[in-house]
Amino acid sequence: MYVVACIKQVPDTTQVQIDPVTNTLVREGIPFIVNPYDTHALEESLRLRDRFGVRVAALSMGPPNAEATLRKACSLGVDDAILLSDRVFGGADTLATSRVLSAAITNLAKKDEIGIVFCGKQTIDGDTAQVGPGIATRLGYAQLTLVDRIEDLDLDKKTIRVRRKLEGRYEIVEAPLPVMITVVRELNRPRYPTVPMRLAAQKANIEVWNNETLKLNEQEIGLKGSPTWVSKIFSPERDKGEIIGDGTNDPTGTAALLVDKLLDKDLLTL
Amino acid sequence: MTSTQMIFIPLFLISGFFFLWSCQQRFKLVLLGESDDRTDQFSARLAGMFRYAFFQKRVVQRPYGLNHFLLFWSFLVLMLANGEFLLHGLFPALHYGKLPAPLFHGLLLAFDLVSVLVLLCVVLAFTRRLFFPPDYLDGAYSTARSGEAFLILGMITLLMVAFFGMNGAELTLGELPKEWMPISGAVGAMMSGWSESTLNATSGFFWWLHALVLLAFMNFLPRSKHMHILTAIPNCFFRSLETPVLPSREIFEEGSRYGAQQVDQLSWKDLFDSYSCTECGRCQDVCPAHNTGKPLNPRQVVHDVKVNLLRNGERLDAGKSVEQPLIGDTGEGSVSEEALWACTTCGACLNVCPVLIEHPGKMLKMRRHLVQMEARFPEELLNLFENMEQRSNPWGIAPSERTKWCTQLDAKPFVAGETEYLFFVGCAGAFDTRNKHVTVALSMIMDAAGVSWGILGKDELCCGDSLRRLGNEYIFDQLAQKNVDLFKEKGVTKIVTQCPHCFTTLKNDYRQYGLEVEVLHHSELVADLIKNGRLVLKNKVQEKILFHDSCYLGRHNDTYTAPREVLQAANGTAPAEFERHGSDSFCCGAGGGRMWMEEDAGSRINQARVKEALESAPETICVSCPYCMTMIEDGLKDEAATSVRVKDIAEVVAEQL
Numbered sequence: 018m019y020v021v022a023c024i025k026q027v028p029d030t031t032q033v034q035i036d037p038v039t040n041t042l043v044r045e046g047i048p049f050i051v052n053p054y055d056t057h058a059l060e061e062s063l064r065l066r067d068r069f070g071v072r073v074a075a076l077s078m079g080p081p082n083a084e085a086t087l088r089k090a091c092s093l094g095v096d097d098a099i100l101l102s103d104r105v106f107g108g109a110d111t112l113a114t115s116r117v118l119s120a121a122i123t124n125l126a127k128k129d130e131i132g133i134v135f136c137g138k139q140t141i142d143g144d145t146a147q148v149g150p151g152i153a154t155r156l157g158y159a160q161l162t163l164v165d166r167i168e169d170l171d172l173d174k175k176t177i178r179v180r181r182k183l184e185g186r187y188e189i190v191e192a193p194l195p196v197m198i199t200v201v202r203e204l205n206r207p208r209y210p211t212v213p214m215r216l217a218a219q220k221a222n223i224e225v226w227n228n229e230t231l232k233l234n235e236q237e238i239g240l241k242g243s244p245t246w247v248s249k250i251f252s253p254e255r256d257k258g259e260i261i262g263d264g265t266n267d268p269t270g271t272a273a274l275l276v277d278k279l280l281d282k283d284l285l286t287l
Numbered sequence: 288m289t290s291t292q293m294i295f296i297p298l299f300l301i302s303g304f305f306f307l308w309s310c311q312q313r314f315k316l317v318l319l320g321e322s323d324d325r326t327d328q329f330s331a332r333l334a335g336m337f338r339y340a341f342f343q344k345r346v347v348q349r350p351y352g353l354n355h356f357l358l359f360w361s362f363l364v365l366m367l368a369n370g371e372f373l374l375h376g377l378f379p380a381l382h383y384g385k386l387p388a389p390l391f392h393g394l395l396l397a398f399d400l401v402s403v404l405v406l407l408c409v410v411l412a413f414t415r416r417l418f419f420p421p422d423y424l425d426g427a428y429s430t431a432r433s434g435e436a437f438l439i440l441g442m443i444t445l446l447m448v449a450f451f452g453m454n455g456a457e458l459t460l461g462e463l464p465k466e467w468m469p470i471s472g473a474v475g476a477m478m479s480g481w482s483e484s485t486l487n488a489t490s491g492f493f494w495w496l497h498a499l500v501l502l503a504f505m506n507f508l509p510r511s512k513h514m515h516i517l518t519a520i521p522n523c524f525f526r527s528l529e530t531p532v533l534p535s536r537e538i539f540e541e542g543s544r545y546g547a548q549q550v551d552q553l554s555w556k557d558l559f560d561s562y563s564c565t566e567c568g569r570c571q572d573v574c575p576a577h578n579t580g581k582p583l584n585p586r587q588v589v590h591d592v593k594v595n596l597l598r599n600g601e602r603l604d605a606g607k608s609v610e611q612p613l614i615g616d617t618g619e620g621s622v623s624e625e626a627l628w629a630c631t632t633c634g635a636c637l638n639v640c641p642v643l644i645e646h647p648g649k650m651l652k653m654r655r656h657l658v659q660m661e662a663r664f665p666e667e668l669l670n671l672f673e674n675m676e677q678r679s680n681p682w683g684i685a686p687s688e689r690t691k692w693c694t695q696l697d698a699k700p701f702v703a704g705e706t707e708y709l710f711f712v713g714c715a716g717a718f719d720t721r722n723k724h725v726t727v728a729l730s731m732i733m734d735a736a737g738v739s740w741g742i743l744g745k746d747e748l749c750c751g752d753s754l755r756r757l758g759n760e761y762i763f764d765q766l767a768q769k770n771v772d773l774f775k776e777k778g779v780t781k782i783v784t785q786c787p788h789c790f791t792t793l794k795n796d797y798r799q800y801g802l803e804v805e806v807l808h809h810s811e812l813v814a815d816l817i818k819n820g821r822l823v824l825k826n827k828v829q830e831k832i833l834f835h836d837s838c839y840l841g842r843h844n845d846t847y848t849a850p851r852e853v854l855q856a857a858n859g860t861a862p863a864e865f866e867r868h869g870s871d872s873f874c875c876g877a878g879g880g881r882m883w884m885e886e887d888a889g890s891r892i893n894q895a896r897v898k899e900a901l902e903s904a905p906e907t908i909c910v911s912c913p914y915c916m917t918m919i920e921d922g923l924k925d926e927a928a929t930s931v932r933v934k935d936i937a938e939v940v941a942e943q944l
């Protein structure tokens with residue numbers, strides 16, 4: 018059985034700045050990293066492999082240099098690393114992306130049945146949180162989003178029970194396999210690669226699947242298949258902050274002041 | 288052949304064989320260790336051997352050390368006596384009586400006096416162990432009072448008693464010249480009325496006592512902590528000649544292994560070290576981790592290596608798997624992971640060990656194994672490692688923010704030919720809010736003195752010190768390589784740092800990457816500027832300053848005077864000293880990557896240091912290191928000593944501009 022981890026190479030957004038004149042992201046010289054949420058998706062896949070002996074495949078759609086992301090996955094020990102790369106995949110929005118990923122998962126299913134598809138809850142560059150659910154919809158899988166704990170996995174009965182972390186509450190839900198799960202950071206602590214694994218990963222075989230492999234209709238993928246158009250990116254104006262009270266000399270009074278303000282703005286319920 | 292000979296010769300042969308066999312069994316295990324060339328600079332090694340082994344430089348630094356020094360030299364003199372004793376037993380015709388009379392008499396006198404000296408020393412040693420054990424030999428450490436120690440002392444006593452008994456009887460029989468053996472003569476006087484046969488029997492009895500104890504002593508040596516009698520002298524010869532002792536550079540190739548998981552993955556010298564430990568406890572006495580209740584005791588680490596080697600050596604030699612792991616919680620013979628992570632690499636143990644054992648290097652090899660082969664380390668380090676790898680600084684701040692500290696200052700980029708010094712700001716200097724003040728202070732000083740300097744800005748990468756000390760050599764290697772390439776590309780020839788960790792890494796560790804440039808710690812540069820008259824200070828204010836030596840500036844790089852000179856010039860008086868200062872300084876607790884780890888076990892190292900500081904009621908504690916700055920400031924907060932300030936030496940100087 019395959020457990021699939023969808024991972025994306027993203028610019029290290031802590032280092033991205035917005036050009037105040039053109040309002041576009043300054044991406045020049047910004048290093049790429051594995052989308053942080055995806056590292057937890059990858060880790061959970063590997064943990065299930067360690068526990069249940071399933072096979073882990075890492076999938077990533079991106080330009081040829083996204084290979085680095087898959088090498089990183091190899092250094093952590095995935096069994097298959099597949100790069101979905103083709104010019105016609107470029108410029109895709111979340112819909113077109115989920116079509117490509119779904120097709121790839123279907124293609125992978127020819128080798129072995131798919132049990133779980135893990136995705137990070139969202140990427141730090143687009144922040145849409147749509148691709149995971151998009152995959153589930155395309156493939157007709159159950160979707161469990163915002164998971165922070167796997168409660169139980171029963172491979173005989175083919176069911177999984179997880180805990181979802183929602184605002185102010187948790188939800189325990191069960192679903193039949195195959196299932197698509199998006200994960201939050203609390204789910205686990207990603208492992209660190211050993212040096213021998215890093216060195217082996219540099220030589221690992223990374224399969225590249227292009228549209229000849231996936232045979233998707235070019236009108237449905239890439240820029241052409243993307244109904245979303247970005248018209249403008251800008252950083253919102255931020256209201257000036259305010260220093261309240263005198264924290265150094267009167268911490269108690271200042272704290273009280275803060276509580277009052279929060280209550281005023283209805284940001285705190287007592 | 289006499290009857291004595293008939294018994295003694297086979298006995299001697301058997302015990303001689305047994306002794307050599309024991310030595311061979313033990314020393315062949317040393318060869319299981321990895322290679323490490325310790326044969327260069329012969330004369331320097333020889334000189335060190337005399338200084339440390341024969342003149343016992345570090346032994347005599349402690350009160351009872353003199354006792355050991357006397358025993359050691361007496362031992363050497365008595366080797367001559369015992370050599371003759373054995374030879375005479377084997378070939379009765381051979382003895383010192385055949386030597387020219389003055390020499391013979393001189394030897395007799397020396398043996399007689401030295402023997403009584405030994406007896407006195409042994410009595411002192413007995414007394415000390417029984418009644419005045421040093422306070423650092425705590426409950427966990429009982430070797431000095433163990434049966435083994437008393438057995439050895441007992442044997443030495445018996446040897447001396449036998450020596451006097453035998454000589455007393457022989458003197459009375461008129462076989463030796465009385466006037467050259469005053470002590471034996473006095474013993475002989477007690478036997479004056481005895482018959483010849485009684486005297487012969489007495490002499491024979493003591494001869495045999497002496498012979499048997501001597502052979503037993505010889506055979507006991509390689510099986511006890513007194514093995515150091517055989518190994519300490521060569522161990523001093525094979526010591527590391529570099530300061531600081533650098534870890535080896537690892538080459539990352541597929542199929543290689545990194546660090547040490549098993550005892551045979553340590554170097555032969557590491558193993559020989561373990562045979563040389565005298566279990567004196569000096570290292571544990573000065574170890575900040577041990578002193579604050581951490582599960583690390585450097586003496587125990589060395590001992591565990593020895594026990595592990597003796598336990599697994601034969602199996603490893605035969606290519607079998609080990610019986611006991613080197614790293615683990617399996618008691619004596621294993622070093623726990625907690626102990627390994629507790630080391631601050633402060634070098635205090637290295638600095639006091641009388642036989643020049645290298646403790647931190649062994650632990651570093653084990654850390655390297657854990658990090659690189661098993662990816663096992665305290666979880667706080669995961670962030671550090673990833674931040675270093677992704678953003679080349681410990682906090683994971685965007686590299687573009689490296690220049691934020693100089694927004695109000697005119698810091699030029701380094702350009703060869705236009706700027707003389709590269710100011711390697713360092714991560715703390717560039718990102719740490721408190722430490723940025725030090726960076727600014729040093730910039731102001733350099734500007735005031737007309738020093739031409741430039742920075743690398745966002746292209747500077749972390750020097751990698753913490754990574755290297757933590758055993759993450761793989762990422763260290765990447766940073767070091769990139770930094771060195773950048774220095775070379777930019778044509779850097781002189782570097783100044785404001786952090787002892789950057790300083791030592793650039794100056795020493797980067798030599799392994801082919802960097803041969805002048806690297807200065809800011810204390811050295813500022814001291815020079817003051818001496819040359821380029822920096823004129825106004826001495827506006829004076830404060831009561833206490834100076835704290837940073838391990839990596841002081842012990843690891845022998846720089847003790849520069850920061851003191853700077854403070855003397857800036858403050859008008861020499862700074863006050865901690866009780867433990869200079870090479871005896873006590874770590875702040877942040878070295879060796881400990882800066883980035885929790886300190887859960889025991890009490891806090893920085894608090895111990897701050898308490899020591901507060902004893903002398905300073906107004907200001909002066910540091911020369913960003914980590915010390917953080918640790919001491921935190922310690923002062925914990926001690927609620929808010930009126931005491933912490934300043935870097937650069938800040939003290941900048942205030943006087």
Ligand code: SF4
Binds near residue numbers: 583634647
């Ligand atoms: S280097 Fe310092 S902390 Fe480490 S064992 Fe030696 S004395 Fe203890």
Ligand code: SF4
Binds near residue numbers: 585643
């Ligand atoms: S390692 Fe050195 S200082 Fe420590 S107990 Fe052994 S001989 Fe003494």
